[in-house]
Amino acid sequence: MSLLEHELREQPVALARLLERQGEHADKLAALLRRRDVRYLLIASRGSSSNAARYAQYLLGRASRVPVAFATPSLYTLYEQPPRLDGALVVGISQSGESPDVKAVVDEARRQGRPTIALTNMPGSPLALAAEAVLPLEAGDERSVAATKTYLNSLGAIALLFAASTRDKQARRELELIPAQVEAQLEQSLLDVANADRYRSIAGGTVVGRGINYGSAFEIALKIRELSGLLFEAWSAADLMHGPVAAIAPGWPVIAVAPRGPALESMQAVIDGLAARGAHLFVIGEAEDAALRLVPNVPEWLSPLVTVIPGQLVALRLAELRGGDVDHPHGLQKVTLTR
Amino acid sequence: MSLLEHELREQPVALARLLERQGEHADKLAALLRRRDVRYLLIASRGSSSNAARYAQYLLGRASRVPVAFATPSLYTLYEQPPRLDGALVVGISQSGESPDVKAVVDEARRQGRPTIALTNMPGSPLALAAEAVLPLEAGDERSVAATKTYLNSLGAIALLFAASTRDKQARRELELIPAQVEAQLEQSLLDVANADRYRSIAGGTVVGRGINYGSAFEIALKIRELSGLLFEAWSAADLMHGPVAAIAPGWPVIAVAPRGPALESMQAVIDGLAARGAHLFVIGEAEDAALRLVPNVPEWLSPLVTVIPGQLVALRLAELRGGDVDHPHGLQKVTLTR
Numbered sequence: 090m091s092l093l094e095h096e097l098r099e100q101p102v103a104l105a106r107l108l109e110r111q112g113e114h115a116d117k118l119a120a121l122l123r124r125r126d127v128r129y130l131l132i133a134s135r136g137s138s139s140n141a142a143r144y145a146q147y148l149l150g151r152a153s154r155v156p157v158a159f160a161t162p163s164l165y166t167l168y169e170q171p172p173r174l175d176g177a178l179v180v181g182i183s184q185s186g187e188s189p190d191v192k193a194v195v196d197e198a199r200r201q202g203r204p205t206i207a208l209t210n211m212p213g214s215p216l217a218l219a220a221e222a223v224l225p226l227e228a229g230d231e232r233s234v235a236a237t238k239t240y241l242n243s244l245g246a247i248a249l250l251f252a253a254s255t256r257d258k259q260a261r262r263e264l265e266l267i268p269a270q271v272e273a274q275l276e277q278s279l280l281d282v283a284n285a286d287r288y289r290s291i292a293g294g295t296v297v298g299r300g301i302n303y304g305s306a307f308e309i310a311l312k313i314r315e316l317s318g319l320l321f322e323a324w325s326a327a328d329l330m331h332g333p334v335a336a337i338a339p340g341w342p343v344i345a346v347a348p349r350g351p352a353l354e355s356m357q358a359v360i361d362g363l364a365a366r367g368a369h370l371f372v373i374g375e376a377e378d379a380a381l382r383l384v385p386n387v388p389e390w391l392s393p394l395v396t397v398i399p400g401q402l403v404a405l406r407l408a409e410l411r412g413g414d415v416d417h418p419h420g421l422q423k424v425t426l427t428r
Numbered sequence: 429m430s431l432l433e434h435e436l437r438e439q440p441v442a443l444a445r446l447l448e449r450q451g452e453h454a455d456k457l458a459a460l461l462r463r464r465d466v467r468y469l470l471i472a473s474r475g476s477s478s479n480a481a482r483y484a485q486y487l488l489g490r491a492s493r494v495p496v497a498f499a500t501p502s503l504y505t506l507y508e509q510p511p512r513l514d515g516a517l518v519v520g521i522s523q524s525g526e527s528p529d530v531k532a533v534v535d536e537a538r539r540q541g542r543p544t545i546a547l548t549n550m551p552g553s554p555l556a557l558a559a560e561a562v563l564p565l566e567a568g569d570e571r572s573v574a575a576t577k578t579y580l581n582s583l584g585a586i587a588l589l590f591a592a593s594t595r596d597k598q599a600r601r602e603l604e605l606i607p608a609q610v611e612a613q614l615e616q617s618l619l620d621v622a623n624a625d626r627y628r629s630i631a632g633g634t635v636v637g638r639g640i641n642y643g644s645a646f647e648i649a650l651k652i653r654e655l656s657g658l659l660f661e662a663w664s665a666a667d668l669m670h671g672p673v674a675a676i677a678p679g680w681p682v683i684a685v686a687p688r689g690p691a692l693e694s695m696q697a698v699i700d701g702l703a704a705r706g707a708h709l710f711v712i713g714e715a716e717d718a719a720l721r722l723v724p725n726v727p728e729w730l731s732p733l734v735t736v737i738p739g740q741l742v743a744l745r746l747a748e749l750r751g752g753d754v755d756h757p758h759g760l761q762k763v764t765l766t767r
Contacts, residue, residue, distance in 0.1 A: 128515035129468050131495055136670040146500055147507075156470055156511045158497030161485055162666075163639045167690040168486075172495045176467035176515045190666070235671070292631070293659065293675070300502045311671055320632065320675045322661050327502075327529070331475035332574070332650055335757050336632070336659045351506040418674050 092416045093233040093316070097401055098275060103238040104394070105268035107227040107245045112253075112261075115246075118222050119253035121178060121204045122153050128176035133160040133194035137236040137311065138182040141208075141243035143304025144393050145180065151390075152251045162190035171197045179205045184226065184239040186214020195219045208246050210239050224250070233416045235315045237401055240308060241271070244394050251390070263388050271394060273384045278399040281381050282406050289410040293320030294342035295368075296400070297329055297359060300352035305393045309344060309400030316408035316415050326352075326359040339367030344381075344403070346396050347374040350389030373399050431755045432572040432655070436740055437614060442577040443733070444607040446566040446584045451592075451600075454585075457561050458592035460517060460543045461492050467515035472499040472533035476575040476650065477521040480547075480582035482643025483732050484519065490729075491590045501529035510536045518544045523565065523578040525553020534558045547585050549578050563589070572755045574654045576740055579647060580610070583733050590729070602727050610733060612723045617738040620720050621745045628749040632659030633681035634707075635739070636668055636698060639691035644732045648683060648739030655747035655754050665691075665698040678706030683720075683742070685735050686713040689728030712738050 121127075130149055134142040139159070146157040160179075165171045166189075179198035183191045186209035196219055198205045207220035210228050217223045226242040245267075252260040294313070298306030303325050310323035324333060326345075337343065343363050347356040364370055371380040373396050381399035383392075408415045460466075469488055473481040478498070485496040499518075504510045505528075518537035522530045525548035535558055537544045546559035549567050556562045565581040584606075591599040633652070637645030642664050649662035663672060665684075676682065682702050686695040703709055710719040712735050720738035722731075747754045 128512070129495070129497065135667065139667070147503065150500065150503060150511055151507065151509050154509065154511050156468070156497050156499065156513070156516065158468065158495050160495065161489065163691065164486065164489060167639055167694065168490070170490050170493070172489055172493050173467070174495070177495065300506055314675045315671045316674075318674050318677070320659070320661075322659075328474065328478070332654045332760055335655075335657050335760055336653045338657070352502065355506065421671055421674055 091233070093235060093237065094405060096231055096233055097237045097405065100238045100241045101268045101272040101275065103228045103242055104245050104271055107242050108249065108264060108268065110227050111224060111246070111249060115224060115249040115253040118206060118224055119250060121206060121222060122149070122250060122254040124178070124204060126176065127153065127155065127178040129155050130157040130180060131160050131174065131177045132157060132180045132182060133162060133191040134182040135188050135191060137240045137308060138184060138243060140304040140308035140311065141240060141247065142182055143307060144244055144301065145247045147301045148247055148251045148390060152254045160194045162194055165193045165197055166190055174198050174201045174203045177203050179203055180208065181205065181216050181220060182208045182243060183216050184210045184231070184236055184243070186211040186216035188216065192216045192219050208243055234418055234421050235312060241394060241397065248391060248394070263391060267391050267394055270384055270387050271398065274395040274398045277382055277384055278402045281399060282402040284380060285403050285406045286410065288342065288407070291319065291342050294344060295337060296321060296323045296344045296346065297326045298346035299326040299356055300350070301389065302346045302348065302352065302393055302396055305346045305396045308397055309346070312401055312404040313407060315418050315421060316404045316413065317411050318413060318418070319407060326356055330359060330362060334366070337363060337366055337368050341368050342371065343368045344371045344373065344400065347372055348383055348389065348392040348396055349375055350392065430572070432574060432576065433744060435570055435572055436576045436744065439577045439580045440607045440611040440614065442567045442581055443584050443610055446581045447588065447603060447607065449566050450563060450585070450588060454563060454588040454592040457545060457563055458589060460545060460561060461488070461589060461593040463517070463543060465515065466492065466494065466517045468494050469496040469519060470499050470513065470516045471496060471519045471521060472501060472530040473521040474527050474530060476579045476647060477523060477582060479643040479647035479650065480579060480586065481521055482646060483583055483640065484586045486640045487586055487590045487729060491593045499533045501533055504532045504536055505529055513537050513540045513542045516542050518542055519547065520544065520555050520559060521547045521582060522555050523549045523570070523575055523582070525550040525555035527555065531555050531558050547582055573757055573760050574651060580733060580736065587730060587733070602730060606730050606733055609723055609726050610737065613734040613737045616721055616723055617741045620738060621741040623719060624742050624745045625749065627681065627746070630658065630681050633683060634676060635660060635662045635683045635685065636665045637685035638665040638695055639689070640728065641685045641687065641691065641732055641735055644685045644735045647736055648685070651740055651743040652746060654757050654760060655743045655752065656750050657752060657757070658746060665695055669698060669701060673705070676702060676705055676707050680707050681710065682707045683710045683712065683739065686711055687722055687728065687731040687735055688714055689731065
């Protein structure tokens with residue numbers, strides 16, 4: 090078994106460890122999110138962590154009822170014109186904690202006396218040392234280049250902060266159930282992914298999502314792309330129909346992330362529109378006829394923790410069919426030091 | 429000549445009209461940007477306007493020295509959980525002014541008593557009526573589905589707000605020179621684009637940019653995609669090297685937006701890395717050996733107004749070679765009413 094598959098299957102255990110070890114600590118960090126002078130959140134991240142940041146944009150935005158912005162690191166580094174950050178709570182997300190541009194944003198926030206939280210799997214990393222507070226991801230050692238359990242635990246850490254900052258006891262109970270649901274999702278998706286074998290000769294594909302699963306679409310596309318080298322891309326369902334849909338030709342594979350929830354009706358309209366253009370659809374959903382079925386009873390706010398699982402397994406299967414080294418994809422490194 | 433080509437060639441005149449008619453008005457609007465209670469900007473947009481918003485993220489961020497966030501319209505519409513907006517200045521960008529989700533964000537800001545500015549080509553549109561202040565784009569009637577002159581004038585409007593809010597006289601003088609530089613760029617790129625004829629059989633491509641030209645990469649990819657139906661995508665040069673580069677196979681076309689400026693060194697490193705992977709590079713730059721040459725002496729902060737021109741012409745040429753109707757691309761509409 091590849092390192093990647095091993096780590097992918099370890100996700101329920103890693104997630105349970107995070108919830109057990111960091112639940113109380115998250116309650117303390119939540120005080121930062123509730124500070125009355127916090128008028129917006131500013132997240133700095135790169136790669137898979139930026140897909141987790143899209144989850145935070147919806148979830149922490151709903152928790153604190155403030156907008157969530159993404160930092161433009163080059164304003165801090167290349168252009169040397171960092172903004173005034175009064176009103177900001179800055180969150181840096183980096184699995185390795187090594188990314189210099191993520192750290193540059195956190196450093197600037199501290200210089201300006203603003204509260205900062207690092208989400209990282211490496212509590213001794215430069216990012217963790219730079220931030221005022223750290224929420225360790227507790228994912229354990231991740232050795233394959235492509236992130237799986239560190240991504241899932243980033244989502245878990247964001248969900249913990251949501252439950253803690255809203256002091257919502259039902260949310261905390263729902264969160265406690267999620268490792269078992271991720272385990273059940275792995276079992277379901279391992280069965281479903283056999284269907285992917287028919288698609289060994291595709292050239293690429295598109296993943297669409299909306300709302301809280303916008304980031305899931307990006308993470309699934311990234312994972313397939315990293316592991317298989319196939320040209321996958323992600324779009325918000327709303328933006329896709331604005332023009333980019335012009336390149337969706339008959340037969341082109343489209344994975345639609347469509348769990349139950351407020352975004353489902355609008356996702357269904359996009360699915361119908363894409364089907365009418367002749368796209369080859371793979372729906373990640375709860376319906377019996379979904380190609381990649383979701384386990385039932387996962388609350389919508391936690392759905393990104395299960396919707397990514399079938400995507401990870403499709404990525405792994407497509408890579409195996411194409412004969413690549415899934416642990417060391419061509420030309421990629423685990424840590425990228427962009428400034 | 430197609431409507432699209434006519435409108436594309438009209439851009440220098442449309443831009444000059446904007447600067448002449450709206451210069452003084454922009455000075456008045458700039459007072460909103462300088463309000464002391466503005467701690468961040470929040471931009472709502474869709475489609476091409478979101479690519480103009482990426483320019484605003486860098487330029488207005490530098491002008492006001494505050495972070496610029498993008499709104500998540502579905503929190504206002506689908507999820508009905510709009511954030512608190514104290515500290516925000518809200519900017520809605522919509523060429524038609526018809527987009528209900530852009531208007532929903534502006535409506536919410538007004539309910540909360542926050543300042544709002546609409547950038548739209550339609551001063552009588554629902555968005556313009558909803559906002560406290562309007563900066564008309566003055567692009568004239570745009571009839572082809574794909575935006576060209578409304579996009580360029582959106583950039584022009586953002587540049588006007590920058591020059592006005594910083595009260596920078598040199599910036600204003602540099603801005604006055606830009607219509608003539610766009611005209612010269614059109615002439616240069618009309619010559620260069622003949623080289624695109626060799627590429628009629630490509631399946632797709634990637635556009636990369638960084639910093640202030642991050643949005644230019646997205647707009648060029650969108651334009652090629654809308655007009656030709658080819659699968660073009662855009663990446664920040666920093667994010668691409670983090671993993672998505674795995675799908676860049678030998679011979680794959682990559683357009684690199686690389687004008688002079690603080691981002692050039694990091695862009696050059698990415699160009700070299702892509703060349704080492706065997707990608708087929710088309711550089712938009714000032715160097716003599718650039719495939720798509722930029723006219724000289726355009727200041728970096730205004731470079732997105734010229735870098736998009738060769739991209740628009742490549743899009744038009746590829747569409748013509750493939751025999752599509754460039755004025756009415758398959759399945760697209762001028763106004764998309766996403767909620």
